[in-house]
Amino acid sequence: MKPMRAMLLLLLTSPVLASNAQRSALEETARREAALVVDSTTDREQVAPLLAAFQQRYPYLQVAYRDLSGADIYRRAVSGQQHGDVLWSSAMDLQIKLVNEGLALRYSSPQKAALPGWASWRDEVYGTTFEPIVLAYDRRRIAAQDVPESHTALRRALRTHGVHWRVASYDVEASGAGYFFFSQDSRHNPEFWEMAAALGQRMRYQEGNSLTLLKRLQRGEADIAYNVLGPYAWRFAQQHPQVGWVLPQDYTLVVSRLQLIHKSARHPAAARLWVDFVLSREGQQVLAKGSGLPPIRNDLPRRLGTVDLDREAAKLRPIQVGSGLLVYLDSAKRSLFLRRWREQLPASLQQP
Template identity: 35%
Template sequence: MTRRCHSLLAVIFLATMASLAAAKENYRFPAVGQETGVLTIHAVADLSAIEPMIRDFQESQPGITVDYTDYLTNELYDLLVAQCAKGETMADIVISSSVDHIAKLANDGCAQTYSSLNTSRTPDWAKWRDEVFGFTFEPAVIVYNRNLVPAADVPRTHHDLAELLRTKPQLYDGKIGTYDIEQSGIGYLFAFFDTQQSNIFGRLLESFGRSRAALRCCTGELLARIESGELLIGYNLLSSYAYGRYKAGAPIGIVMPRDYTLVLSRTAMIPKTAGHPDLGRKFLDYAVSSRGQAVAAEKSFFFSFDRPVPPGVDAVDPGTGSGVYRPIVIGPALLSTLDRQNRRRFLSEWKASMERD
């Protein structure tokens, strides 16, 4: 092999390693008292969202240091699949917004069972087999730039958004953003369940294609571009992250679509080969407890199973019994989203719909 080939391979290797390193970030929260143990959490959750819960957990467990690593959804799933297959020691608890990934891992024997008084209070749709537990309530929302989108243009249903893109193509060309579902696990999950709610979604995808929608991996990146005005509207974004930016003063508006709103519950699982499963169980119990849920609603994820929609969000009151809220049920039905044939067909149809004219 020539020296030039060696150099090229070295560049490719270093670029690959840099990409992998960028896909995860590690944070350490020292114990507030004398350290008695180290809890390892591997997760898909922005630090700004999860940190208040970690710090409050440490107030109740002052001897526990927390080693927290934040991943992209697909990277975390691939890591866990490999570790489980090899029987390697895994994190003490795993948290992900890609609930289908966690359900698949549990179905494949990669999870421990756990039951307690706190976990028994989790809604039935948000847990499965005492192995997978949802601890957040996160609607998929439409986000827009309040300074740049006229009030008359704010879409309040999926049909409204499709019509807006049809009637004002010049204004919104290249100004709509959503997930690249080939990169984003949560984007793929939302899109998959969108197709089961209404036939309007196919029309909406075609509208995205004609409007040259910007496709991105992550909620944070899409929100930043909406806030700056580079994009005007974002579709199917996680409400918790959007509301965090809204509270911080970002010029954005948040709409929970009135025809239907998908709702995700971010899930936690104690891996079969967790290094310290006792510590994982402590954090899980905290996350689903009344105390943990209060911190999640007030400081971390803002929306709740049993509290009103936070102020400033354009939404139908959940107490009206309108049936607008459509929770993604954690259970065996999620496995179909990851079936290779189903996934290949769905991605093919999605890409065909999103093709630019």
């Protein structure tokens, strides 16, 4: 082989060899750690296929997966005690707060290039899913032609004297997800407080999660469920066809479950393997097929049931992962927002 050609070949293969060597070193360190602790807001049953695939890939790791609320994950992380190596939470604002407080380990995942630009921040936190927030309804009470297909249409319908729809939504004061969804609504909807007044007038139930809201529809206790996570609505409607759902046509917020590695992780190498696997094509495909969670990667199709989310891109508003999520965690802004929200509710639902 001529010297010039040999040198060129060496230059081309060196990065690949270096990458492979780094990967081997990472896996060898993880093998010595032998364990991984994941704290997550996602039900273990829902991500069982992902856990099984990860364990098959890395059988030498003993994985402890703990179901916790977003608030509990945050509290454990801040206290420095009994926190997981990986923190995986749908409470996007609290995850960003952990990063802002210096509690995330910086890690530039090799999978980062496949993610949308809005889905990561400072190489410390990564989005893992693409989940639209939808409007769910009781098909037995609301005919197809009467289903409101936008926030504006819903507000107008609720203001109509002949419409007596009963509304269920998140408990904005008690639920971190509820507060987050509604505060993000206020940033995207210039008529948000008019909308809040219409919702409050018809509000009958305030809950802590999407599944409970959907069960209110199933039991005939509510007609509209506002701000429901799309994957939950889709899965629930498959089992209970009396429940329908739509993507609001004016705008549809998209949230993502964020994962980070705690700065004091006891098993940092294993945590890096987990982050990479969840973001990899294989991990994303398992999440999509096994858990019904649309993938975050740009090189995979995003679907919610029969809905092609990529074709709906014009109306989708992915929530930017970054410091902007801290705005409504400011205590003064939060107090003002909650006070205004409380004023919209009937007396029976107002908290002291």
